[in-house]
Amino acid sequence: MKRIVYVLYVAGIFGLFLFYIYICFAIHNEVFQEREDLGYEMITEYEKHQVGEERLPEGVKEIYQFKLKELPDREQCLMFYSLHQEVDVYVGERLVYSLHAGKANFFGKTPGRCFNAIPFLKEDSGSQIRIELTPVYSSSVGVVPEFYFGSELKIWMGILLRNSVPFLLSMIAVLAGLAFLLFTVYNYKNTEVDKSLMMMGMFSIHIGMWKITDMEAFSLVVSDHGAVDYLPFLSLLLVIIPYVLFVKELFSKKEHVVWYVLCFGCFAVTLLSIGLQAAGIADLRQTLWMTHLDMAAMVIVVLGMLFIEWRIAGWNSRLKLMAACLGLCLVGLVSDLVLYYVSKGSAMMFFGMFGFLTYIIILGVMSIRRTKKLMKIGMKAKRYERMAYHDQLTGLFNRTAYADHTGAKSFSPENCIAVMFDLNDLKKCNDTQGHEQGDRYIMCGTQIIKESFGDIGKCYRMGGDEFCVLLENVSLEECGQRVKRLKELVEEHNKAYPDEFPVQIACGYEIYDEKTDFDFGDTLRRADKMMYHEKFIMKSGRASA
Structure with missing residues (x-):
């Protein structure tokens, strides 16, 4: 029945999706608009020249000039993306906009990467516009921005749409990373869970956050703050460490020193980069x-380990999949690096993101499947272990568990009390009322013993009608009080169920005495003897009555 509900639910979701697609094509609105929606355009006709000045950070200033056409009544916007460039915009000789790094900035000399938006009104029609860009890094020299002019909202929407694919890939990477983290944290106490999945999750989050904060759209949404520019660089600094800690677990030589050399190298680069930034010597x-x-060093190491793994284990399916994923990542990474250095950081790069995302999902799913398989094996092993060390009827520890515990090197008999119990007339109950009632008698006795001693000691069913409790660092006075409580519980039970076979529990207890006991087995035998003495008294008293 549950399977039918699941199938119907999935079919329902798919049906609703198809219905929505139909709605998208079937519904049309009739729109009347008196004023034309001007949208926006790219300004491509402008004069450009370069002016050299020694006082400038890179010794040059790039100037763009163009004339505004006739403007409509509505406000229009000039928008462009500056890449580590100081900006001054003039209408004629009047400064209307500027962007410079604050003089009090402790970190860096750059205003960062940001969108500049300058509004224009109808009275500005025909004005001469001059845009002066002063690069603060050599890599920003010669970077030509794209000038958008028109409706600010339309420009925003166009830029966001252009960034939608890399943003979606990056968000998937972040969500996949969070999924790996949550899966590992939720199952953290399970020894079969691959804890390196947590590192895979962190790597995925690093990569996703790097790409999200590196997009033009991010600068558009979080504008006018130079600190935004440092987020992608900070996201990248430690990205190698979680990747190495995850991927090394996939190889036979997982503890090879070269893995840790990579990690410490990454720490060194991070400290050096932050130190140079803080000292004002070099920006991130x-x-x-x-x-x-x-x-690059990490890629070389992983390729080398793939080769070694091939020599050890052969060209198996797992190795083929790893090599294919790594190859896809390398192609994407090399493509992005080439684009980065050729475009001086202005081009949109998402080939590497696509490769990394594929790699993350495939290896992550592979690890989760392996983990789930190990968890099934572990659960089965725990089930067998429970069967070996627990009594099947009562759920208490059995004689084997008792022998393992008292025979362990860590077990110390000092200040340890053995309490022995016997369920009187269990055989008589089985013979006269049947084994089902006998099992109920055992369960009632178990519950009373657990309620009396379970919070201060370990309870064992030694076999048949005999039970034992081990008390460590508990006084004889406390033990005596618990025995008294047990007698009260027995009496309360028998009064509550007068028609059932009466529960009678004989009890004896002794503390380990190094003068008389060779080992804890002698203590147990003395407690057993005391218990049988009480059992004899209970039976004698019942017979005389």
Whole structure:
């Protein structure tokens, strides 16, 4: 029945999706608009020249000039993306907009990567616009921005749409990373769970956050703050460590020193980059090449380990899949690096993201499947272990568990009390009322013993009608009080169920005495003797009555 409900639910979701697709094509609105929606356009006709000045950070200033056409009554916007460039915008000789790094900035000399939006009104029609861009890094020299002009909302929507594919891939990477983290945390106490999945999750989050914060759209949404520019670089600094800690578990030589050399190398690059940034010697962008070198070293190590694994285990299906995924990542990564250095960081790069995402999902799913398989084996092993060390009827520890516990090297008999119990007339109950009632008698006795001693000691069913409790670091006075409580519970039970076979529990207890006991077995035998003495008294008293 449950399977039918699941199938119907999935079919229902799919049906609703198809119905919505039908609605999208079937519904049309009739729109009347008196004023034309001007949208936006790209300004491509402008004069560009470069001015050299020694006082400038890179010794040059790039100037773009164009004339505004006739503007409509509605406000129009000039928007462009500056990449580590100081910005000054003039209408004629009047400064209307500027963007510069604050003089009090402790970190860096760059205003970062951001969108600049300058509004224009109808009275600005025909004005001469001059845009002065001053690069603060050599890599920003010669970077030509795209100038958008028109409706600010339309420009926003166009930029966000252009970034939608890499944003979606990046969000999938972050969500996949969170899924791996939650799966590992939820099953953390399970010894069969691959804890390295947590590192895979962190790697996936690092990669996703790097790409999200590196997009133009992110600068558009979180604008006017230079700190935004540091997020992608900070996301990349430690990205190698979680990847190495995850991927090394897939190889036979998982504890090879080269893995840890990569991790400590990454720490060194991070500390050096932050130190140079804090000292004002070099910004994180200028030291990014060190992180790229670190990544190149990681790729070489992984390729080397793949080769070694091939020599050890042969060209198996798992190795083929790993090699294919790594190859896809390498192609994407190399493509992005080439684009990065050729475009001086202005091009949109998502080939590597696609490769990494594929790699993350395939290896992550592979690890989860292996983990689930191990968990099934572990659950089966625990079930067998429980059967070996627990009594099947009562759920208490059995004689084997008692022998293992008292025979372990860690077990110390000092200050340890053995309490022995016997269910009187169990055989008589079985013979006269049947084994079902006999089992109920055993369960009632078990419950009373657990309620009396379960919170301070370990309870064992030694066999048949005999039970034992081990008390460690409990006084004889406390033990005596618990025995008294047990007698009260027996009496309460028999009064509550007068028509059932009466429960009678004989009890004896002794504490380990190093003067008289060779080992704890002698203590148990003395407690057993005391219990049988009480059993004899109980039976004698019942017979005389």
